[in-house]
Amino acid sequence: MYSTNLTVPAPKIVDRQFKKPLLCGPGPCDVWPSVAEALTKPVLSPLCDELFNVLDDIRAGMKYLFQTQSNLVLAMSGSGHTGMEALISNLVAPKETMLIATRGIWDERAYEMAKRYGINAVTYRIPYNRSFSLKELETQLSKHRPAALFITHGDSSTGTVQKIEGLGELCHKYGTLLLVDTVVSLVAVPFFMDAWGVDGVYTSTQKALxxxxxxxxxxxxxxxEEKINNRKHDPPFYFDIKLLAKQWNCYGNTRCYHHTLSPPLIWALRCCLQEVCKETLPKAWAKHAATTAYFHKRLQQMALEFLIPNPEDRLTTVTTVVLPKGYDYLEVVKYMIKKHNVLIFPGLGPTAGKSLRVGIMGVNSTIEVVDDVMNALTDALRALTKSSL
Ligand code: PMP
Incomplete structure (x- = not known):
């Protein structure tokens, strides 16, 4: 009836062919075959019993992954940034001080978010190619006595891993909550929320999960939880953990609606957790360590160097690789995708122009995947000889 009123004609949206590359950047990584199937499971309405049963399963699986007995465990609708945003906006009030241990771009994002909430964000920056000592963090804690310390466990922009063990105790000595980003470390690297005294933690699904x-x-x-229950400020409605805890039935008596959860993502997360619980965390940690050790050995055989000098600071999931002088990092990445359909990334933020970033994690933590990456990289370095650049 109103057809003549259309001022924008329907575009022709054609079918596209796409050959999925082998995903070996710092994320996303490839998904479990069972997840592809889980994504096609039936839609669940926001108030049906089955949805709440699935949420219960997810909470149980996440307690195992984070190694926590806490009840306040749920999942934010959104990518890793929503976890970051939820922690900061719920746990730090405007004008309170948040200390941000800064070595890569995720810490810079936390700073940017904190500023927007009117938080007094203070950074303590170290060179990008190492992680923090507990001693230097304690010096900063005693200087600022912040309401919270934000720190990244695995940093995908630099390829470093941060020791968290012992940090919770230090934070609590100064009345500080410990907030940790485990987006690119959880499942691949040991993490013990309760034993390490972590107060707020988030992760994401597209990495080692x-x-x-x-x-x-x-x-x-x-x-x-006490801070959340006693706070005087209101975080954004969509990120309000008090309200979300009710939707996720964290205390066992409130199955209710807050917003419409995405059923494919709920099914997919449940499926990832099922896979990791079947494998068990110790086996997943051991597998990631062994595959990455093999990858690093192969890099060394090619006389390639690591951006992170201290082996103990190197992250298992993302390796930052330095090429001999003369190679262009972007050209190498482009060549590998074009000729081999293998996707790796160049450096980012502080590592831009200084290294490649190669992600070996989750279902891609296998010898076969490392061999594919090494074959593609070897060919790229041969084809793009320094003299041809
Ligand atoms: N933290 C880390 C360590 C990350 O690697 C990423 C994403 N690469 C993020 C946070 C942000 O996650 P997302 O892109 O899923 O929002």
């Missing part, structure tokens, strides 16, 4: 992006598990300690 080998699922699709778009749903981000978070967990809060009892200390953090």
């Amino acid at each position: 080998s699922g699709p992006a778009g749903i981000s598990p978070v967990a809060f300690s009892v200390r953090a």
Whole structure:
């Protein structure tokens, strides 16, 4: 009836052919075959019993992954950034001080978010090619006595891993909550929320969990829970953990609606957790360590160097690789995708122009995948000889 009123004609949206590359950047990584199937499961309405049963399964699986007995465990609708945003906006009030241990771009994002909430964000920056000592963090804690310390466990922009063990105790000595980003470390690198005194933690699904992006598990300690329950400020409605805890039935008596959860992502996260619980965490950690050790050995055989000098600071999931002088990092990345359909990334933020970033994690943590990456890289370095650049 109104057809003559259309001022914008329907575009022709054609079918596209796409050959999926082998995903070996810092994320996303490839998904479990079972996840591809889980994504096609039936839609669940926001108030049906089966949805709440699935949420219960997810919470149980996440407690295992984070190694926490806390009840306040749920998943944010959104990618890893929503986890970051939820922790900061719920746990730090405007004008309170948040200390941000800064070595890569995720810490810079946390700073940017904190500023937008009117938080007094203070950075403590170290060179990008190492992680923090507990001693230097304690010096900063005693100087600023912040309400919270934000720190990244695995940094995908630099390829470094941060020791968290012992940090919770230090933070609590100064009345500080410990907030940790485990987006690119959880499942691949040991992490013990309760034993290490972590107060707020988030992760994402598209890294070592080998699922699709778009749903981000978070967990809060009892200390953090108290702060949330007694706070005077209101975080954004969509990120309000008090309200979300009711939707996720964290205390066992409130199955209710807050917003419409995405059923494919809920099914997919449940499926990833099922896979990791079947494999068990110790086996997943051991597998990631062994595959990456093999990868590093092969890099060394080619006389390639690591951007991170201290082996203990190197992250298992993302390796930052330095090429001999004369190679253009972007050209190497482009060649590998074009000729081999293998996707790796160049450096980012502080590592831009200084290294490649190669992600070996989740279902791609295998010898076969490392061999594919090494074959593609070897060919790229041969084809793009320094003299041809
Ligand atoms: N933290 C880390 C360590 C990350 O690697 C990423 C994403 N690469 C993020 C946070 C942000 O996650 P997302 O892109 O899923 O929002």
